[in-house]
Amino acid sequence: MAFLVAGTLQVATQMADNRDSLGRKGKYNVQGPRAALMLSSPGVAATAVTALKDVFQALGFESFERREVPVQGFLEELAWFRERLDAHRRLVGCALVALVAPRGQLWQPQQLVWELSSCGVLQGCPKVFLLLPSGPGGEWAGQGHRGWAGEPQASLQANTVLLHSATLEPGAFLNGLRELCSRTPHWSLVQLLTELFHRVAEESTGGTCCPVLQSSLRGALCLGGVEPWRPEPAPGPSTQYDLSKTKAALLLAVIQGRPGAQHDVEALGGLCQALGFETTVRTNPTAQAFQEELAQFREQLDTCGGPVSCALVALMAHGGPQGQLLGTDGQEVQPQALMQELSRCQVLRGHPKIFLLQACRGGKRDAGVGPTALPWYRRWLPAPPSVPSHADVLQIYAEAQDSSGRGPPSGSSHQADILTVYAATEGYVAYRDEKGSDFIQTLVEVLRANPGRDLLELLTEVNRRVCEQDVLGPDCDEPRKACLEICSSLRRRLCLQV
Structure with a gap:
């Protein structure tokens, strides 16, 4: 009983800290444990795994689970991941899931987002999804392939991020993300991605193709270990649109x-x-x-x-x-x-x-x-207010939408x-x-x-x-x-x- 009381109070304290950080500084407090999972279909090249490991470490995820299963088994593996997190009864600072599968095989990835969003210890915490296509034979796909297939994407669940890649090699996308995370850890993830999109678009054919992010985050998400209560660091990307005309x-x-x-x-x-x-x-x-x-x-x-x-x-x-x-x-x-x-x-x-x-x-x-709390919880501490079930989400699609309208969320281009x-x-x-x-x-x-x-x-x-x-x-x-x-x-x- 004492263990359950201590665990519940710890979760309540961390929730209060996170809520206070969002209210006062507009930033997520991600100082708690970070959980990461990589799900890949069979045959993904070793270079892909290495690149993802480097990105995970650059984002502050020192260790992660890797499961190699057919795409049809992704949902079951993610359910296992969610159950394991809930069983620990500790609020997680951030969760990251990388999904690697051949183009056209990852149908309705939103079901995977919903599964992790139902995790009790992740409520109010950011969840990052990296969705990356692999080509035939397990190599990173090249140019000219169509995007992720499936129905129009449903709305995002709380605190989620998704990543895909367009006409640029996903390996180059990941290398750019790793470099920016290592060089500018004080930037928010959205700032990092804006700079990364600039690089990707500049190197793509015609300079018009670009990754897409989809967000329902309620605050800045900084994964570089910068405490949210510290003074503001140097600003993010200096490259800015010229709106003088x-x-x-x-x-x-x-x-x-x-x-x-x-x-x-x-x-x-x-x-x-x-x-x-x-x-x-x-x-x-x-x-x-x-x-x-x-x-x-x-x-x-x-x-x-x-x-x-x-x-x-x-x-x-x-x-x-x-x-x-x-x-x-x-x-x-x-x-x-x-x-x-x-x-x-x-x-x-x-x-x-x-x-x-x-x-x-x-x-x-x-x-x-x-x-989630025990029935007597409300008599001990005030319960944090509820949040929308679709809030706090950031998805990043590195795979541009194709002409059929499939792929990244409705409204992207x-x-x-x-x-x-x-x-x-x-x-x-x-x-x-x-x-x-x-x-x-x-x-x-x-x-x-x-x-x-x-x-x-x-x-x-x-x-x-x-x-x-x-x-x-x-x-x-x-x-x-x-x-x-x-x-x-x-x-x-x-x-x-x-």
């Missing part, structure tokens, strides 16, 4: 039948103008008008006759059960089609393209997850320099009331307070605040949770204020 914004919003939507339009429109964007607002578009407005916006940029630094598109509407946007006529339009329209803009090649989507992506409502922010994870409701939506209103508040900071860092703070809110939906008296989903192939720091 024209910046254009297009806001498409369905106001009809969406109470509070007008407040979102006004707040976001005011923010864009304050940041120097030439802003166009269109309200109550039909499904066809969504497409036509994007096409016209792209044509205007291509024919403006001058350089364009950045484009921002906000799409606000009711969402369908599969994440479609609904026009005022009730017809559906796929947001991916709208994003692809702007990605064809010639003057925006090499420049950031930002998409903000305030819409439901399904009908599920998240009750959140709280710490084979091109670089795209940032997409969803108000909800896939399959879930995005909340809004008469005052506006949690996402847009919090976004405007955070960006107005810190317009010169890196946008990915600001979005992480936006997500933290959204995740802290308890929402009472119109069809339920129980509090519900929500979190953002951020997809990025940015190759430089993006600061919206010049």
Whole structure:
């Protein structure tokens, strides 16, 4: 009994430290034990294993388990890993899982993410997934292969990271990651990846292919052993997008039948103008008008006759059960089609393209997850508040999405320099009331307070605040949770204020 009490109190203390770190410093406290697992299909080359070992060590994971099993056995092995962590009754500072399998064989990897996210001792802790393709005969795959197959990716689970590789050899991707981790351990993982994406894109054919990260993290994740309570170290990558030229914004919003939507339009429109964007607002578009407005916006940029630094598109509407946007006529339009329209803009090649989507992506409502504890726990210590079950996740896809739309998450692209922010994870409701939506209103508040900071860092703070809110939906008296989903192939720091 004494052992169980001591173990529970230790877990509670570490949870409190982590929560305090996120609240005060905006960083995860990853000073606890780190758990790592490598799952590889048979025949993976020894060079792949060596490269992964080096990356694990560079990220602070001194030891790890390796299991060589067919892809069909990955889920079972991950369940074993989760059960072993839960059996130790010790909160883990961070978990890392590397998945190596031939292209096209790792179907629906999100099931693996969900399995680890159900681990009790990992609740509120970052979970890193490295998804790496191997080619025929166990060698790292070369160029020209299609991406990971499977259904559109579901939303991320708490504190998760995934990695894939595009037209560059995955070995080169891992070597670059290892070098950056060793040289700049004080950078956050997102900062490291932004710099790595820059290198990968520069070396890829045409300089347009780029890895993609997908995040629902609530704070900065630094794995270099830097205590989160220490003073801020030197800043991250100095390479920054030049936003000194024209910046254009297009806001498409369905106001009809969406109470509070007008407040979102006004707040976001005011923010864009304050940041120097030439802003166009269109309200109550039909499904066809969504497409036509994007096409016209792209044509205007291509024919403006001058350089364009950045484009921002906000799409606000009711969402369908599969994440479609609904026009005022009730017809559906796929947001991916709208994003692809702007990605064809010639003057925006090499420049950031930002998409903000305030819409439901399904009908599920998240009750959140709280710490696992014995029944008497609440009488001894105050229980930490629940967090969204899909929060605290970072996935990194080094494998760019192919033309069939398979592979990395919905909304990512084979091109670089795209940032997409969803108000909800896939399959879930995005909340809004008469005052506006949690996402847009919090976004405007955070960006107005810190317009010169890196946008990915600001979005992480936006997500933290959204995740802290308890929402009472119109069809339920129980509090519900929500979190953002951020997809990025940015190759430089993006600061919206010049």
